[in-house]
Amino acid sequence: MSRWLVDGWQVVIGIETHVQIKSSQKLFSRALTSALNHPPNTRCNAFDAAFPGTLPRLNRKCLDLALRAALALDCSVNQCSSFDRKHYFYSDQPAGYQITQHYSPFAVNGRFTSPNIGFPIRIKQIQLEQDTAKSITNTRTRTALIDLNRAGTGLLEIVTEPDFRTPEQAAEYVRSLQELLRALGVSDGNMEAGSLRCDVNISINRPGEPPGTRCEVKNINSVKFMVAAIEYEIRRQQSILETPGSTQRVSQETRRFDPDSWRTIKMRSKEDAPDYRYMPDPNLGVLVLSEKHVEAVRRAMPPLPASTRLRLLRTYSSSGVTENNIDVLMNLDVVRDITYDGATDSVIGAVAYFELCAEGRDPKSVMNWIIHNFLGQLSALGKPFSSKYITVAQMGQLLDLIITKQMTRPSAKLLLKQMLVSPSDLAVKQLAENMDLLSTVDEHSKRSSIDDDSLRDVCMRSIDALPAEVAAIRAGKEKVINIVIGWIMRQTKGKADVDRAKDILKELLHQ
């Protein structure tokens, strides 16, 4: 442990993570959940607005997704758990209380392992609870506007034991938890959009002495801020405890991180802490989870990221697919293919997309095409990855046109761009024909549209036309060959075979 001491202090960190559950409906009402772009107060019903006479009804999908998270985190699932009211009066809480699981959460005693942390982190408990509404305050007019769209959205609170010893371990936990929850289809885990938020508890003590008093930094919405908040707290608490001659102690406080000053700022002390007056919610019965149901959820669990990564490496690394390639796919903000109540989400994740496209094709070229061209063009258009723009079948057809040399790569890139800008159900070959992008080759002989002699002729002309580039290639700058190829493609109106042109050029340049 001594390797983690900071100036002789042991740092103790525990994290509470609030995760929005990825369900189309709220936790206790039939209202649809909302995204940031929905107009205020369009995604709530009478229950979310706490109208008298409305009653909660637990959403089974939220429960099953919560169970997935609990099983993946190795928790014991309580056969019986219950819901409690946590009272506080604030404008973003229409009922005056939040429904949570204080006395008897549905899952406890789990563990989280990551090779980058090196020892297991104990999960104290996971509870189901409601998210709050949003209030937008105007300090000038001293008014607040309330948007109920978020009110009642299902949240999971995942609480760790105080097991972290460094900010880096805490950061690794949050990043891996995010990846895990996304892979399980439990949450988008998007910190910027607020679907994953952390409260970080920090204390310091001398080794061998009892733990120090914790301060809790609330509502952190980026891993970078979390690391900064922990580092700031360590220094702040250290300076209190190290003041010479002083008997000052750290006082238990709730603080927030201020991204402008890069500091934590006191919100309230323990003395001002609200008394939540927890009480069992009389409108909700005991939540009973049969072993059979838990087992059914366990069987339907999608593979966890660590096993997916290993499987992909085992299957594709011999074809030249790298770990880095796999990480790129796995880190995409994807929607997994989850089957729920018989309904299948037709949108698939990047890994599944790659694997389906790679069936019967060279995995390395498929990977390169997806990462460099598909993702590259999507990001140029400011769009995140989604399989909905170009179906697996269409991507396969596009790849096959390149492989069978019916279309050159530059033409295929052009077509890809067109397909992203205006998606179409037509077969790719038809689209290519419409845009006059097919090489005029005899499909069966799979030869390039211009014969070898003419291509050689154009290559020789390119050497005369681009003396500076040619000199650069001869001096070892191999990538410059692409400029010459570009010139050749323009001269041949995209009909030349790129690979063949490269071979001829290399031959001419090095003879």
Ligand SMILES: Nc1ncnc2c1ncn2[C@@H]1O[C@H](COP(=O)(O)OP(=O)(O)OP(=O)(O)O)[C@@H](O)[C@H]1O
């Ligand atoms: N000495 C300590 N130093 C740092 N963290 C601690 C220490 N003791 C407890 N913790 C951490 O503080 C967190 C306490 O969270 P918990 O949800 O149990 O209670 P809470 O913060 O009092 O309640 P609330 O959910 O209302 O914020 C846990 O993550 C726990 O590991």
Ligand SMILES: [Mg+2]
């Ligand atoms: Mg808590």
Ligand SMILES: [Mg+2]
């Ligand atoms: Mg807390």
